[in-house]
Amino acid sequence: MSVRPSPDSSAPSIEDLIARRSLSAVFQPIVDFDDGAILGYEGLIRGPAGTSVEAPYALFAQAAVEGCGIALERAAARTCLEAFALLKCEGKLFLNFSAGAIRDLAAARDSMLALLHHVGVDPARIVIELTEQSAIPDFSNFLPVIAALRTAGAQFALDDYGTANASMNLWVRLQPDVVKIDRFFIHDIASDPLKFEAVRAMQHFANASGAKLVAEGIENEADLIVVRDMGIGCGQGYFFGRPNAQPPRLIADEASQAIRAHHIAVFPETTRTLGASPSGGVASEKMLVHAPALPRQATNNDVLELFNRLPDLHAVAVVERDEPVALINRRSFMDRYALPYHRELFGKRPCLLFANASPVVIEKSMTVEQMAKLLASNDQRYLADGFVITDNGRYAGLGTGEKLVRAVTEVRIEAARYANPLTFLPGNIPISSHIARLVSNDAVFYACYVDLNDFKPFNDEYGYWQGDEVLKFAAAVLADVCDPTRDFLGHVGGDDFLILFQSDDWRERALRAIQAFNEGARRFYAPADRLAGGIHGEDRRGNATFFSFVTMAIGGVCVNPTNSTAHCTSEEIASVAALAKRRAKQDPSGFVLIDESESDALLRGRIDAANVLID
Known part of the structure; x- marks a missing residue:
């Protein structure tokens, strides 16, 4: 049983802070890479300076303890809107909301529109960000909420994509106008090939879905230029400006020059050598022979009937609950059956009688390096018998020694074209x-x-x-x-x-x-x-x-x-x-x-x- 934490007695009451309008807003610029202009700002909330709830994390943690999280979100939105209007900043305002607060916002749409009208901010300039902590238990009821906000003129964004609840499932269901890539994937992307590949996959999906990507957490020129050259349109991070009550109207010269830099980023390459990749998936597909299998209780006559029906089948696997337990090689089986009275004596006996009960098994996900080690091992039965290929332990098909050698050789050659093995x-x-x-x-x-x-x-x-x-x-x-x-x-x-x-x-x-x-x-x-x-x-x-x-x-x-x-x-x-x-x-x-x-x-x-x- 979980124990709800008690309120911090030294912290001011969140309800009192809201009532006394003691919250303040800061804004961080979001930059368009096409021209280096600031296309908008993310509005962020702060508690009273010098208190234990000045930082947003502490502020919302205290609100959760007091049970007034959604009330704090509403107050934060109002504070950011009013401050943004007074600053007379151009561009869009990005506001963070949990799923519950978004429902509340849609229910009180008229009052929100009235507030926007009062402060002089067009609803078309508002982007609602669904925060990463938000779980949505019922999409059928949440989708109309998003539709209502869009009807009012606002856009919808998925925040911190790639962490917590911000998943592809959410992207597909909600079809956001904007997706903000979590800073984890952007930090050091210039030197991290796995982060680069992850973001490239997000970019492909954004192109298919029509969403605009914003790269969060850009802190240096190298990461900026890689993201820019990947084709991601917008960015946010300390390199452009920290959250500030008086945000810049133009980005600093250093950032502007980096965006306009003539040199093209060197993308971090994944090492496609034999030891690191490609995985055995590609190679195993080349080796796979789709072949029927026999159950454990099958007889030798069943094996003979199968070999006679499929003359090109080099072997047959014996399976139990879809898992391979033995392998029967065609040549050795037929040689035995050619002996006098063999069929009469053994035809109705279990097929396991003449099967190899410990066949060579290759999992589809086995790396090419592991396959190459198999070629160099002392156990060379696969050259004559062939081997079984499994997919997560379940029978998938057969392979031959000849195809194994060819597949490993082809992948070695292909890998050398991508990365020198030395x-x-x-x-x-x-x-x-x-x-x-x-x-x-x-x-x-x-x-x-x-x-x-x-x-x-x-x-x-x-x-x-x-x-x-x-x-x-x-x-x-x-x-x-x-x-x-x-x-x-x-x-x-x-x-x-x-x-x-x-x-x-x-x-x-x-x-x-x-x-x-x-x-x-x-x-x-x-x-x-x-x-x-x-x-x-x-x-x-x-x-x-x-x-x-x-x-x-x-x-x-x-x-x-x-x-x-x-x-x-x-x-x-x-x-x-x-x-x-x-x-x-x-x-x-x-x-x-x-x-x-x-x-x-x-x-x-x-x-x-x-x-x-x-x-």
Whole structure:
């Protein structure tokens, strides 16, 4: 049994505060990303300064104890409306209400309209926010309440979406005009791929439902630019202004400049490597053979009849209550049945007599990494018998060893296109996608192709394990010089990398990477080779050659929307960058930039795309 907390004896009575009109209002701006204008304010309530109920949480907690929560909400709305009218602010006023207070508001619609008329605020400027603490026990009775408020001219918003009661169920049923994304998902979204994917899913649903999204909790430029470039239209947070009794009419220069920033956000990438994802769901679908199963009490004659009816069926699962308990391989079963008198002796006997009672079972949600471990295990029965695929433990179908090998191989190849399994940097598909985003947004950027000189001889001499360490070192050096909010670093493959720079000091960053790598790479050589200045090996023609230390080469090209590069594909841009890289490999500095006039001429000639991302 729960015990209702007793009132705070030191706190002033909420009813007295309401009666004495001791509440005050503060307002926080909500900003439109299209032009940086303030489209409205959220009205928030405060208790008397210096008291224990000054903060809104304490104020409403005390009201709950006293049983006057809805009365406080009504008083808060009145206080915010009157203060908003006196300020003569432009735009909309967002007001927070619980489900119970919204019902009360709709029931007293005439008095609320009279108040709006009295203070001079058009009902069309009001947005009613359903707070996240609100549970709605009966939607059939609540929907007419929302309809009544809309008829009066107000809009309806779902607050703090993604937490507590603010669920997709609520979104679908109430069809809000505005959905405010909870600050949990926005804070650090620039560096958190899971938050990014969650918000992107919300954005897709908003596009389908016609709702406008407001990103709450924006506190820095990086998060703002990611949210802006995702296509979310509005934002709120300390970066634009804290709640204040005298709110700003214009946002600060820092926020305004961030909204108008020309650089395009680098979206945080989810690592689609074998170990992290994709899940086995995709792979298991490729392996799944939809096949009938037999119950535990089936006979061997039932098995024979099924195999004769379905000649392509390689095995049959035996199930009990939809859960697999055994597997019967077609070949071994038919071989036994071909023996003299086998059918007469065993035809009516239980099918479990010749079944594998401990088959290999793969759950549909099993990760590809787990499937790959199965391939390397000592238990190789699945190669002959096949295996059972389950969905949450229930029989779903069968698979074969051949399909398992093929599915794991295909997913490995696909994963490598998204993220390099050695460095975990984005692969070719994310690289091309980001170039396309930059070009479509008319962003000025520098595409820099990175390669390592004399890497192959090093790899031949020291082995691929040590070669991999050099590649990981190169990736770390390049990542260190990149601004993760502006510069995109991808790993094309082997010793080839691509950086899409938007940083103003991109050239200094590139030169710093060359210097750091060239100095650090020497530690991967044996002491004798360091003293000798390199290693002896063979060139591509088999001639004995001395190779100096592995060094870094970077070739860059400027992509400017004012010239023809604005209409180029990612493959064509990468082609010019690859050409610059080949020149850089011959330059003593290890760095070459193809200027705008030459790149423009090259791209007008449409360089052969066969040279893209290879060399």
